[in-house]
Amino acid sequence: MVGITLAPEQIRAAPPEVRHWLEQQIGQMLGLPHASEPVAVPPRLVACTPEQATAILSQIQGMLPVVSVFLELGREPGGMTAEGLRVFRLADIAQHARLPSVELVVESLAVINAALRRTIGDPEATLYALSPQGLCFITDATGRSILAVWHGMVMDGQFAPRAVAAPSVLVPPMTQPGAAPVPGAAALAG
Numbered sequence: 717m718v719g720i721t722l723a724p725e726q727i728r729a730a731p732p733e734v735r736h737w738l739e740q741q742i743g744q745m746l747g748l749p750h751a752s753e754p755v756a757v758p759p760r761l762v763a764c765t766p767e768q769a770t771a772i773l774s775q776i777q778g779m780l781p782v783v784s785v786f787l788e789l790g791r792e793p794g795g796m797t798a799e800g801l802r803v804f805r806l807a808d809i810a811q812h813a814r815l816p817s818v819e820l821v822v823e824s825l826a827v828i829n830a831a832l833r834r835t836i837g838d839p840e841a842t843l844y845a846l847s848p849q850g851l852c853f854i855t856d857a858t859g860r861s862i863l864a865v866w867h868g869m870v871m872d873g874q875f876a877p878r879a880v881a882a883p884s885v886l887v888p889p890m891t892q893p894g895a896a897p898v899p900g901a902a903a904l905a906g
Contacts, residue, residue: 722738737843739788739796739874746790754899758903759854761801761842761843761844761845761854761855762832762836762838762841762842762843762855762858763855763857763858764832764843764855764857764858764862765857765859765861766834766861766864766865766868768832768835768836768861769858769861769862769865770865770868771831771835772831772832772835773786773865775831775835775847776828776831778826779824781813781824782824782827782828783818784813784814784824785809785813785815785821785824785828786862787862787866788802788804788809788812788813789802789809789844789852789854789858789859789862790859790860790861790862790863790864790865790866791804791859791863792814793859795810796856797853800855800856801845801853801855801856802853802854802855802856802858802859803851803853804850804851804852804853804854805850805851805852806818806821806822806846806850806851806852807850809821809852818835818850821851821852822846825843825844825846825852826866828843828844829842829843829844841860891896
C-alpha cells in the first residue's frame, strides 16, 4: 500500500477530473452516496435530438456565458447514473466555461431550459436536474446531441475569422420586443 499526502492548495489546483476522482475515493471510504446511486429526476426530463439542440443554440447564441454552459453539457461527463443520466459538477461547468460562480451556471441553465420549452412547445419540460450536492444531471441523449451540434459547428468552419458589421443597438435575442422575459437573461446578456 502506498500513501500520498496532498496539500489543500494542490487539490484545488488539480484538474477537475482528478478532483472528482479524489471525491469519489474519499466518499467511498466514508460510505457517502455517489453519482452512481439513484437520483430523484423530474418526470419530464427531456432527451434532446440534435435538431432540438441546434434550435436551442440558435435562441441563445447572443449570450456567450449561456452558450458556454450549453456546450459544456456536451462534454464527457464525470460520471453516469444507473438511469443513464450524465452527471456534471456545477463547479466544474463554471470552471470550464470560465464563469466566476456556480450561480451564473444555474442562471444559464434556466435560460437554456426556457429555450428548450419554446423549442418543443412544452412549458413543463426540463433539460436538467440539480442536486443539493451541486450536481447537474442531463440525459445521455441530450449530451450526445449537444456534442453533435458542437462537431457540426467545427466542421462547418463557424470559428473562421470573418468581418462582422457592428450593430447600432445591441439587444440580446431573449429580450427582443414581443419575446417573453427569461429569468436571469438580463444578468447574462451584459
